[in-house]
Amino acid sequence: MPEMKSSIIIAMLLLLASAVASCSGSEEQRRESHMAEDIGRKQAIELAGVIASDTLGAELLIIDVRAREAELRRRGAGKVADSYIGAFLNTLDSINPGLAAELQR
Structure with a gap:
């Protein structure tokens, strides 16, 4: 995952949380x-x-997703975190149900 793309997503999520x-x-x-x-x-x-x-890239992306979820929750944006992780897992379930089930454990 390009670092610029990751930085943009992080910035967007932090703005979401503060808003x-x-x-x-x-x-x-x-x-x-x-x-x-x-x-x-x-x-x-x-x-x-x-x-x-x-x-390795997939593992890093999964870690990044969970870190963002945790950061949103830490900033008091629990509903936004729920929306974020729910959409991630539901979309992943439609593409790769086995991996989605593994991540939901």
Whole structure:
């Protein structure tokens, strides 16, 4: 995974977390959750593309996904983290059910 792409995703998730923490409007929270879902889906698709050819890259991506989830939760954005990881796992389940089941343990 290119470092620039990873940095952009990290920045987006951190902005999401800070926006959710400072905002009480339910419309804004829904928008933030949808953005997190989109990022989660994109990362699952990215993982599916590298899993067969680059196991180390796949492992690093999985670690990155869980680290982002943990960072969102640490910043008080539990609902955004739920949306992010839920979309990631649901998308991965549609592509690679075995891996998705393994990650849900």
